Amino acid sequence: MREIFKKGNPYIWLTASALTVCLLMICGVIVLIMMNGFGIFWPRKIVKITLHNGTVALGEIVKKEPIPYQKDSYRTKIKIGNRDVYGSDFTWIANADIVSLHFPIDAVVFERREWGNLYGFLKGFRQGETIKPLQHDTLMILLAESRGLYKKIRYIEKKEIGNINYLMEKYRLELKRLMMFPPTEKIRKKTVALNAKIDGLEKVYQEREILLNNLYKEAKEKEIVVLLADGQDKIVPIFQIIRVYAPNKMGFFSKLVFYLTKFWEFIWSEPREANTEGGIFPAIFGTVMMVIIMSIAVVPLGVLTAVYLKEYASDNMIARIVRISVSNLAGVPSIVFGIFGLGFFIYFVGGNVDKFFFPEALPAPTFGTGGILWASLTLALLTVPVVVVATEEALSSVPISLREGSYALGATKIETLWRVVIPQATPGILTGMILSMARASGEVAPLMITGVVKLAPSLPIDSHFPYIHLERKFMHLGFHIYDVGFQSPNVEAAIPMVYTTTLVLLITVLTLNLAAIVVRNKLKKWYSTRAI
Amino acid sequence: MEKVRTTVPEPIVNIIDLFLYYGKVEALKKIALDISRKNITSFIGPSGCGKSTLIRCLNRMNDLIENVTIEGCIRIDDQDIYSPAVDVTELRRRVGMVFQKPNPFPKTIYENVIYGPRLMGIRKKGILDEICEKALKKAALWDDVKDRLHANALDLSGGQQQRICIARAIAMEPEIILLDEPCSALDPIATAKIEDMLCDLKKDYTVIIVTHNMQQAARISDYTGFFMMGELVEYSVTSEIFTNPREKQTEDYITGRFG
Numbered sequence: 001m002r003e004i005f006k007k008g009n010p011y012i013w014l015t016a017s018a019l020t021v022c023l024l025m026i027c028g029v030i031v032l033i034m035m036n037g038f039g040i041f042w043p044r045k046i047v048k049i050t051l052h053n054g055t056v057a058l059g060e061i062v063k064k065e066p067i068p069y070q071k072d073s074y075r076t077k078i079k080i081g082n083r084d085v086y087g088s089d090f091t092w093i094a095n096a097d098i099v100s101l102h103f104p105i106d107a108v109v110f111e112r113r114e115w116g117n118l119y120g121f122l123k124g125f126r127q128g129e130t131i132k133p134l135q136h137d138t139l140m141i142l143l144a145e146s147r148g149l150y151k152k153i154r155y156i157e158k159k160e161i162g163n164i165n166y167l168m169e170k171y172r173l174e175l176k177r178l179m180m181f182p183p184t185e186k187i188r189k190k191t192v193a194l195n196a197k198i199d200g201l202e203k204v205y206q207e208r209e210i211l212l213n214n215l216y217k218e219a220k221e222k223e224i225v226v227l228l229a230d231g232q233d234k235i236v237p238i239f240q241i242i243r244v245y246a247p248n249k250m251g252f253f254s255k256l257v258f259y260l261t262k263f264w265e266f267i268w269s270e271p272r273e274a275n276t277e278g279g280i281f282p283a284i285f286g287t288v289m290m291v292i293i294m295s296i297a298v299v300p301l302g303v304l305t306a307v308y309l310k311e312y313a314s315d316n317m318i319a320r321i322v323r324i325s326v327s328n329l330a331g332v333p334s335i336v337f338g339i340f341g342l343g344f345f346i347y348f349v350g351g352n353v354d355k356f357f358f359p360e361a362l363p364a365p366t367f368g369t370g371g372i373l374w375a376s377l378t379l380a381l382l383t384v385p386v387v388v389v390a391t392e393e394a395l396s397s398v399p400i401s402l403r404e405g406s407y408a409l410g411a412t413k414i415e416t417l418w419r420v421v422i423p424q425a426t427p428g429i430l431t432g433m434i435l436s437m438a439r440a441s442g443e444v445a446p447l448m449i450t451g452v453v454k455l456a457p458s459l460p461i462d463s464h465f466p467y468i469h470l471e472r473k474f475m476h477l478g479f480h481i482y483d484v485g486f487q488s489p490n491v492e493a494a495i496p497m498v499y500t501t502t503l504v505l506l507i508t509v510l511t512l513n514l515a516a517i518v519v520r521n522k523l524k525k526w527y528s529t530r531a532i
Numbered sequence: 533m534e535k536v537r538t539t540v541p542e543p544i545v546n547i548i549d550l551f552l553y554y555g556k557v558e559a560l561k562k563i564a565l566d567i568s569r570k571n572i573t574s575f576i577g578p579s580g581c582g583k584s585t586l587i588r589c590l591n592r593m594n595d596l597i598e599n600v601t602i603e604g605c606i607r608i609d610d611q612d613i614y615s616p617a618v619d620v621t622e623l624r625r626r627v628g629m630v631f632q633k634p635n636p637f638p639k640t641i642y643e644n645v646i647y648g649p650r651l652m653g654i655r656k657k658g659i660l661d662e663i664c665e666k667a668l669k670k671a672a673l674w675d676d677v678k679d680r681l682h683a684n685a686l687d688l689s690g691g692q693q694q695r696i697c698i699a700r701a702i703a704m705e706p707e708i709i710l711l712d713e714p715c716s717a718l719d720p721i722a723t724a725k726i727e728d729m730l731c732d733l734k735k736d737y738t739v740i741i742v743t744h745n746m747q748q749a750a751r752i753s754d755y756t757g758f759f760m761m762g763e764l765v766e767y768s769v770t771s772e773i774f775t776n777p778r779e780k781q782t783e784d785y786i787t788g789r790f791g
Contacts, residue, residue: 405637
């Protein structure tokens with residue numbers, strides 16, 4: 001027995017099994033997310049089920065499971081869609097009730113802008129009271145037309161009317177600011193000019209609105225009729241339909257194309273239906289932008305702190321206490337940082353910024369409310385210990401001979417630090433940055449009170465001067481997961497979205513980190529001796 | 533017995549009764565010597581004898597170490613370098629130093645050489661280029677690196693790296709160049725190159741070199757000081773020390789009967 005322990009094999013087993021446990025758990029999580037996340041866009045077959053009591057259900061099989069507390073009995077969860085008709089997207093069917101089950105070849109899924117998917121059979125095109133038969137190809141042409149119309153409407157709504165609103169708000173604030181000055185001739189003139197501009201915009205706005213109304217009317221004109229599983233007809237405006245597909249007819253390649261298109265759409269488009277459908281682009285954008293702003297804030301702060309602690313502070317009691325406190329900051333619950341951010345950044349700093357720079361907008365806050373800048377700064381505060389510790393380590397690993405070489409050439413301490421020591425320590429500093437980025441992109445709690453929202457009307461970067469709007473609220477993948485998974489009105493329908501969003505979050509974090517790692521390795525190569 | 537102070541022609545450095553303590557430990561005991569202008573002076577002696585400590589006093593590199601106390605006086609060009617009026621960075625520009633291990637900065641060759649001139653505030657590219665070329669030529673490295681001035685200095689061989697460090701010191705146009713065992717990390721060929729270069733350098737500069745290698749001291753230096761246990765045992769013209777040492781300890785050391 002003693003022999004075995006002497007050889008050391010048990011220790012290898014012990015350490016290796018610890019590693020195995022960690023790896024298994026991590027891999028388990030990742031595989032679970034990948035399986036569920038990658039699968040959701042694959043078109044599934046539509047099943048038609050007839051029950052004993054004569055009811056017919058049409059939809060996708062989601063899962064089968066044993067009925068709890070009943071022996072040998074199973075039930076099937078079916079996504080029947082048609083939320084506007086049936087009230088819910090899903091239904092449970094006990095397997096014992098099923099009479100027949102088959103996959104009708106001409107069953108069609110209509111993906112709609114509102115109310116989720118519609119499952120049924122295409123009956124025809126509605127003209128007054130009659131129904132004209134409709135070919136698949138004609139439907140496609142009609143769909144393309146309506147898509148063009150949709151784009152046009154969106155353009156008018158988002159771009160043109162958005163612009164008008166933006167300008168009107170700007171002029172309104174300018175007017176308010178002018179009113180704060182004593183009324184002189186000059187100011188009166190300016191006020192008149194501004195009012196004229198606002199009136200002009202108002203006119204344009206009304207024109208646009210009439211145009212919009214006409215377009216909407218046009219959009220609602222064309223309708224198709226769909227035969228639902230239970231025999232009733234459902235009239236659907238073509239404008240409501242995003243895409244139509246018949247999964248039971250699709251081959252592998254058309255399914256693949258469908259899958260890729262859906263994934264692409266998921267990443268690049270905006271959410272619909274309380275975030276349970278559509279894409280997550282604003283959330284990806286918000287996450288990346290927040291992490292970048294956070295890095296810009298955290299690196300200088302952390303590096304300067306570490307330089308002082310390492311290079312200037314003498315190694316006394318106070319410095320040691322500060323160092324221990326900095327390391328322990330990492331253990332403070334993140335929500336506490338969030339509350340601090342709310343109190344300090346938003347109410348105090350933001351409030352004062354508003355008072356001095358944006359008094360005309362008050363009482364509506366500009367910076368005195370949650371926004372991407374405050375959220376990023378809060379996270380910077382949260383992750384600064386990581387950067388400080390990593391930088392201190394990096395600074396102490398710079399060989400003394402390099403410092404001496406610089407001093408011997410008549411460099412002062414700050415010149416040596418700036419030109420030799422800090423460049424040499426950059427890879428270590430970047431390691432700290434990478435760790436802090438990973439930590440920050442996973443945080444949700446402090447963001448919830450410092451500026452994240454369920455649905456942000458506009459991105460923090462757009463075409464309006466000054467292009468970067470740091471005061472705006474933003475969307476975040478982590479919060480999106482929480483929101484879709486737990487706060488959504490239709491949680492069941494949103495579950496696949498949760499997995500996919502998680503997957504995208506992981507990929508985003510990975511990409512950000514990889515970028516930083518590539519830079520770091522390039523630098524490392526440069527700073528390491530290859531000869532001798 | 534009071535030692536005779538060896539006189540040298542045209543002294544540039546006068547060290548007068550210098551004591552140095554690391555905390556309570558006495559590292560240099562009453563060192564007194566003069567160093568001749570535009571000659572090579574070498575310091576030899578066993579490890580820990582204080583020779584490196586002494587040359588680090590000449591550009592005040594010991595200031596960077598805590599707990600060092602210095603008594604006595606060092607004059608360079610008749611100026612006490614430890615007087616409060618002296619600007620240390622200015623002093624280090626006049627007294628350049630090359631270290632035991634090559635320590636080029638992780639920058640390009642060009643950036644390494646012009647590091648000092650840049651600090652002095654020279655910004656014009658033309659002047660910097662000229663300084664760089666001149667220094668590299670003096671360090672006998674120009675032909676090796678003229679085509680890759682913007683390559684990483686760390687890619688060079690050890691001997692080349694050490695010559696970069698010498699060029700870096702020369703670029704400051706110092707009066708004195710201190711070398712602290714510059715060849716101890718190099719192979720014989722690289723060593724020979726550096727020795728040749730040092731012999732050229734003494735036309736313009738005062739060179740002080742610490743070495744473990746007695747042949748090296750004999751080959752290149754004009755004056756040699758032998759140190760032991762923090763004391764200057766003997767100091768005179770090199771040929772004298774190696775052929776006709778006054779002290780028994782010196783003789784034992786250079787003939788290898790030391791200890």
